[in-house]
Amino acid sequence: MNSRTEFPSAALETAVSRSDFDALMVPTYAPSTVVPVRGQGVWLDDAEGRRYLDFTSGIGVTSLGHAHPAVLEALHRQAEQVWHIGNGYTNQPVLRLARALTSLTFADRVFVANSGAEANEAALKLARKYGKTRGAQRTRIVSCLQSFHGRTLFTVSVGGQPKYTEGFEPLPPGISHIAFNDIAAAEAAIGDDVCAVIVEPVQGEGGVLPASREYLQALRKLCDERGALLIFDEVQCGMGRTGKLFAHEHYGVVPDILTTAKALGNGFPVGAMLTRSDIAAAFSVGAHGTTYGGNPLACAVALSVVSTIAQPAFLERTRQAADRLWTGLQRLQAAFPQLFKQVRGSGMMVGLVLADAYKGRAKEFTRLTEQHQLLTLMAGPDVVRLLPPLVVSDAEIDEALARLQICAGEFVAKA
Ligand SMILES: *Cc1c(COP(=O)(O)O)cnc(C)c1O
Numbered sequence: 576m577n578s579r580t581e582f583p584s585a586a587l588e589t590a591v592s593r594s595d596f597d598a599l600m601v602p603t604y605a606p607s608t609v610v611p612v613r614g615q616g617v618w619l620d621d622a623e624g625r626r627y628l629d630f631t632s633g634i635g636v637t638s639l640g641h642a643h644p645a646v647l648e649a650l651h652r653q654a655e656q657v658w659h660i661g662n663g664y665t666n667q668p669v670l671r672l673a674r675a676l677t678s679l680t681f682a683d684r685v686f687v688a689n690s691g692a693e694a695n696e697a698a699l700k701l702a703r704k705y706g707k708t709r710g711a712q713r714t715r716i717v718s719c720l721q722s723f724h725g726r727t728l729f730t731v732s733v734g735g736q737p738k739y740t741e742g743f744e745p746l747p748p749g750i751s752h753i754a755f756n757d758i759a760a761a762e763a764a765i766g767d768d769v770c771a772v773i774v775e776p777v778q779g780e781g782g783v784l785p786a787s788r789e790y791l792q793a794l795r796k797l798c799d800e801r802g803a804l805l806i807f808d809e810v811q812c813g814m815g816r817t818g819k820l821f822a823h824e825h826y827g828v829v830p831d832i833l834t835t836a837k838a839l840g841n842g843f844p845v846g847a848m849l850t851r852s853d854i855a856a857a858f859s860v861g862a863h864g865t866t867y868g869g870n871p872l873a874c875a876v877a878l879s880v881v882s883t884i885a886q887p888a889f890l891e892r893t894r895q896a897a898d899r900l901w902t903g904l905q906r907l908q909a910a911f912p913q914l915f916k917q918v919r920g921s922g923m924m925v926g927l928v929l930a931d932a933y934k935g936r937a938k939e940f941t942r943l944t945e946q947h948q949l950l951t952l953m954a955g956p957d958v959v960r961l962l963p964p965l966v967v968s969d970a971e972i973d974e975a976l977a978r979l980q981i982c983a984g985e986f987v988a989k990a
Pocket of ligand 1: 689690691692693695723724725726775779780808809810811812836837
């Protein structure tokens with residue numbers, strides 16, 4: 576235990592390293608020994624000057640790369656105007672952001688929050704409130720196994736991964752889980768007590784699994800027939816990640832509520848829930864809120880991100896980059912069929928599925944790519960996940976593919 580001492584101002588600049596993590600932090604993470612100190616585009620430097628090719632985007636967040644000039648400019652400009660006002664006043668950045676998001680989507684109402692979990696929390700609470708307007712019994716939420724919707728008690732309970740709720744019981748009631756991409760299961764589960772179905776158009780944490788077109792179309796039809804709202808959680812797959820501004824645009828299916836976060840702020844914490852005015856009306860003044868939600872700094876940053884990513888030429892280049900990456904990864908998979916059994920995902924959201932002989936070793940593979948100064952992610956124990964910044968160049972894609980090739984060779988040789 577520390578005894579309290581006078582705070583030394585030198586502590587503001589004190590040397591820290593990975594070894595301090597276990598001594599100082601609540602042990603919710605087990606971070607790498609690499610401590611990045613600077614980022615530029617697709618590259619991260621550690622304190623020793625080692626340079627890493629970042630194919631994680633901080634888990635799908637820094638889609639415009641590190642230190643993107645337009646985002647930096649927006650942040651600096653707003654920082655000199657006003658940082659925070661409180662919800663007793665509105666502000667120009669939040670209104671401009673809401674105008675941009677509504678003009679680009681099905682939605683005509685926006686709630687701004689600080690994270691993906693908060694955006695989903697708002698969506699689920701709104702669905703419950705709206706459900707009440709259509710019958711006292713309409714309270715059940717249906718979600719998919721393997722899904723991920725955040726870490727608040729409500730969102731983690733709605734998520735379909737029991738390992739994340741273990742020990743946090745009692746959990747909120749009125750939630751059912753069904754198999755993803757299983758239309759018959761949805762038909763059986765969506766009764767007239769259901770207020771909402773929530774689904775990721777491309778499951779991220781659950782293993783980089785796209786929904787089938789038939790599945791999302793069937794969910795839309797079932798929700799319409801049985802009076803439930805359809806919520807798309809696009810916290811990870813949205814904001815250009817799949818080559819469209821939002822992933823559901825690939826499917827020809829429109830939700831009633833959409834949530835976005837992660838890449839929305841390119842690293843500045845912000846999330847948003849988008850919906851229609853007839854549904855939004857179920858939230859009256861005072862029904863929901865958050866101190867920081869819609870603050871001018873976050874919204875100025877998010878507006879610069881949205882107005883960059885939503886450009887047709889930007890999305891077209893994202894699709895081109897994804898084609899190059901997929902071609903290379905399919906070649907890699909063909910060269911190492913004993914290691915990778917499948918390449919799956921959508922656009923710049925890709926999973927390399929380990930062959931059965933390598934089951935459970937995705938974490939180990941990401942550690943090897945880190946040694947080769949390429950940062951990658953896992954998505955469950957058997958999937959190596961790549962979420963490169965959407966601004967990645969052809970040369971940087973080729974460099975990542977070359978490093979993956981070397982890693983695959985080493986991984987197979989040592990096994
Ligand atoms: C990351 C994620 C969340 C949670 O977002 P936070 O900002 O970490 O709260 C919710 N849904 C999906 C699909 C995610 O990938």
